[in-house]
């Protein structure tokens with residue numbers, strides 16, 4: 001296993017500064033290694049996807065050979081961890097392809113609005129439309145893909161991961177992704193979680209997404225979604241999007257990010 005520890009500073013960049021820090025220079029919250037540190041590190045705009053990853057200093061472009069998309073980004077420490085995971089996968093004969101990574105609010109709104117306007121929804125109530133779209137797609141402002149910590153790998157079909165090459169890739173990820181900090185947060189719901197259905201392709205870098213979820217739960221409330229400019233935003237409250245979808249996660253044993 002690689003030396004993950006050397007890269008585990010990602011969630012607390014201000015705390016991990018190489019410069020000497022004294023108590024009178026920094027607020028106490030930055031000196032304690034608790035989860036509350038994340039509140040000062042991540043901005044509301046980052047959590048809601050209101051930024052351009054191409055212009056964000058903490059993000060880096062994914063090498064073209066690793067993805068079938070043009071110009072997509074991840075947080076730097078996430079890309080570093082992914083690079084280590086990809087090397088290990090390559091050595092095992094496993095070919096990982098990034099199909100999606102950071103998607104900001106505007107991008108997610110595009111996905112949402114395309115689905116919202118599907119002909120099959122003609123005559124549906126807004127609540128029912130939103131609930132149906134939420135089977136697999138997040139509301140703009142409520143997607144983990146805003147955070148630069150989550151990736152979609154190889155295929156958007158769960159069935160692809162159950163036979164031949166897909167099954168080998170999924171078995172390898174299930175056995176090894178955790179060694180590099182990645183975890184499948186949308187499982188088959190046998191854990192009792194709520195929210196999106198099974199997504200065998202969606203992997204989250206927990207050393208950063210854990211603190212980001214904590215920050216999201218403290219800084220964002222349902223009005224931030226309900227007032228946002230997209231169709232059906234006002235259903236965010238009645239659909240309990242924050243409680244059931246943003247926090248509807250399968251997490252490793254002992255890792256509880258649902259503190260609110």
Ligand SMILES: [Zn+2]
Nearest residue numbers: 145151152202
């Ligand atoms: Zn995804």
